[in-house]
Amino acid sequence: MPTITYTDDSGESRVVAANVGDSVMETAVRNGVPGIVAECGGSLSCATCHVFVDEAELAQLPAMEEMEDEMLWGAAVDRRDTSRLCCQIKVSDDMDLHVTTPETQV
Amino acid sequence: MSDAAGLLILGSSQAGVQLAVSLRALGYDEPITLLGEENHRPYQRPALSKEYLQGAITKESLIYRTQEYWDEHRIDVVKNERIIRIDKRSDGSGVAHSMSGREFAFDRLALTVGARARRLLLEGVDLPGVLYLRNADDALELKARAPVVKDVVVIGGGFIGIEAAASLARMGRTVTLLEAGPRLVGRAVGEETSAYLLEHHRARGISVVLDADVRRIVAGGDRVAGVELADGTTIRADLVLIGVGVVPNTELAESIGLACDNGITVDRWAIASDGVTVAVGDVANLPNPVPGAPEGDRVRFESVNNAVEQAKVAAYAITGRPEDYQGIPWFWSNQGDLKLQIAGLSTGHTRTVVRRDDERGKFSVLYYRGDAIIAADCVNAPLDFMAVKAALAARASIPAEQAADPSVQLKAITVTSSGEHS
Numbered sequence: 001m002p003t004i005t006y007t008d009d010s011g012e013s014r015v016v017a018a019n020v021g022d023s024v025m026e027t028a029v030r031n032g033v034p035g036i037v038a039e040c041g042g043s044l045s046c047a048t049c050h051v052f053v054d055e056a057e058l059a060q061l062p063a064m065e066e067m068e069d070e071m072l073w074g075a076a077v078d079r080r081d082t083s084r085l086c087c088q089i090k091v092s093d094d095m096d097l098h099v100t101t102p103e104t105q106v
Numbered sequence: 107m108s109d110a111a112g113l114l115i116l117g118s119s120q121a122g123v124q125l126a127v128s129l130r131a132l133g134y135d136e137p138i139t140l141l142g143e144e145n146h147r148p149y150q151r152p153a154l155s156k157e158y159l160q161g162a163i164t165k166e167s168l169i170y171r172t173q174e175y176w177d178e179h180r181i182d183v184v185k186n187e188r189i190i191r192i193d194k195r196s197d198g199s200g201v202a203h204s205m206s207g208r209e210f211a212f213d214r215l216a217l218t219v220g221a222r223a224r225r226l227l228l229e230g231v232d233l234p235g236v237l238y239l240r241n242a243d244d245a246l247e248l249k250a251r252a253p254v255v256k257d258v259v260v261i262g263g264g265f266i267g268i269e270a271a272a273s274l275a276r277m278g279r280t281v282t283l284l285e286a287g288p289r290l291v292g293r294a295v296g297e298e299t300s301a302y303l304l305e306h307h308r309a310r311g312i313s314v315v316l317d318a319d320v321r322r323i324v325a326g327g328d329r330v331a332g333v334e335l336a337d338g339t340t341i342r343a344d345l346v347l348i349g350v351g352v353v354p355n356t357e358l359a360e361s362i363g364l365a366c367d368n369g370i371t372v373d374r375w376a377i378a379s380d381g382v383t384v385a386v387g388d389v390a391n392l393p394n395p396v397p398g399a400p401e402g403d404r405v406r407f408e409s410v411n412n413a414v415e416q417a418k419v420a421a422y423a424i425t426g427r428p429e430d431y432q433g434i435p436w437f438w439s440n441q442g443d444l445k446l447q448i449a450g451l452s453t454g455h456t457r458t459v460v461r462r463d464d465e466r467g468k469f470s471v472l473y474y475r476g477d478a479i480i481a482a483d484c485v486n487a488p489l490d491f492m493a494v495k496a497a498l499a500a501r502a503s504i505p506a507e508q509a510a511d512p513s514v515q516l517k518a519i520t521v522t523s524s525g526e527h528s
């Protein structure tokens with residue numbers, strides 16, 4: 001089963017078993033992982049599902065589209081090179097993804 | 107375990123779910139019952155007219171939380187129970203009675219009962235094939251019928267009507283949208299935005315009729331066959347979707363003596379007129395939360411943002427550390443390939459600045475009261491949306507003259523209240 005590891009700002013980690021096809025945001029929210037707000041429910045409208053993806057794993061993800069890129073400029077914590085909106089990352093077979101949540105989403 | 111009845115949250119949707127989740131996050135330890143009348147696990151509505159209708163996402167992804175989450179956080183989720191009567195004592199405790207005869211005792215009550223689709227009083231509205239779109243059952247029916255119909259008439263040019271029309275047009279249906287007023291979404295966006303939406307949706311093949319005076323819905327055999335206008339024309343339809351706004355569900359609140367006026371009247375901490383019962387979300391009529399809003403100004407929102415933010419405020423109040431509800435309201439509406447995002451409230455604006463870049467398909471309207479920016483409607487322009495939302499929150503200004511140039515980034519010309527460029 002694919003797994004996603006969410007590490008919060010203070011360094012605390014939670015490993016969650018994920019379903020293929022769900023987004024990394026849905027996986028977090030449905031299981032109550034703190035640090036991801038996702039107010040718009042994945043509609044790419046709120047930028048409150050901001051995460052930093054492990055650098056080595058980032059390149060393996062499909063590239064982001066222009067709308068996600070633009071939304072990221074408005075995230076509450078300044079974006080970095082590894083920033084993604086995790087409602088746009090789909091869980092794939094055998095995924096073992098590590099993401100860190102920012103200090104705040106709003 | 108104590109035998110305390112705890113908090114009963116009536117309505118297990120956006121507001122009710124957020125209230126329960128926030129309370130547990132704040133360490134609230136009393137029992138929580140999250141009760142709703144629908145026979146579904148608590149789910150999100152926005153996609154019902156958009157991604158879900160178009161088949162881009164599944165039913166499962168609408169669900170808020172896993173059962174494990176509810177169990178782990180000791181939130182008792184009860185579905186398929188409609189509350190028809192409430193007995194409440196003056197200390198705020200009481201018993202809620204459901205239609206099936208069950209009783210739910212509570213020490214404190216939260217009303218997150220939302221709103222229902224406004225029904226149209228018109229000949230033919232009860233015909234098979236005439237639908238509304240407020241809840242999952244409506245959406246399941248619409249989704250089941252959409253593939254087997256050809257001509258759709260949508261009555262109502264508000265957000266839900268337009269979103270559904272755009273989704274159905276994308277799915278290859280022939281769609282006519284009838285709006286009784288002179289422009290689209292007249293209640294929530296300004297004239298320039300209405301005109302842009304009209305232009306866009308007509309270009310995408312939706313036949314939009316403004317100032318439409320609908321006379322009746324016409325039957326063919328025992329099903330819907332069309333919609334007749336006052337000028338005598340009949341538009342063919344094997345499916346009619348009505349989206350003419352919502353009505354807040356205030357009946358239970360009124361029955362227990364809570365003050366209501368277009369929603370349940372609450373204060374800045376989401377507390378109703380009895381001083382203890384909580385009301386949050388589409389059903390609440392609240393003091394305008396925009397910083398600096400005129401004293402006494404009240405609003406009722408129909409948005410996810412408000413349901414979430416007000417629920418957090420209510421959770422603070424319930425746990426005994428009240429925080430004023432302050433925030434910049436925002437909203438989104440995905441209409442086919444068009445993404446509208448709204449920040450702030452444009453009521454009372456004195457001028458507008460339009461930023462239009464047809465090459466990149468971007469369009470924004472900035473609303474000003476005097477020199478102060480108060481809101482923006484942004485179409486496929488998330489950078490503008492984010493910049494205005496941030497400026498409003500920081501009480502910063504965006505000079506109108508510079509903003510009129512669409513090649514200028516709003517973030518770059520934002521001036522903070524201390525006079526610095528951000």
Ligand SMILES: Cc1cc2nc3c(=O)[nH]c(=O)nc-3n(C[C@H](O)[C@H](O)[C@H](O)COP(=O)(O)OP(=O)(O)OC[C@H]3O[C@@H](n4cnc5c(N)ncnc54)[C@H](O)[C@@H]3O)c2cc1C
Nearest residue numbers: 117119120121143151152189219220221387388408409410
């Ligand atoms: C199709 C659609 C698309 C939308 N799109 C957007 C969007 O893009 N962006 C946005 O911000 N907002 C959108 N909204 C609005 C948003 O969904 C609402 O603002 C939000 O759901 C309000 O949450 P609520 O919990 O206050 O009320 P509701 O969602 O109305 O929930 C109230 C619940 O209480 C239950 N209930 C009522 N009375 C009783 C009773 N007596 N006993 C038991 N249960 C009861 C109801 O059945 C319902 O489940 C959309 C709404 C719809 C319908």
Ligand code: FES
Nearest residue numbers: 042044047049087
């Ligand atoms: S959940 Fe809103 S942008 Fe990702």
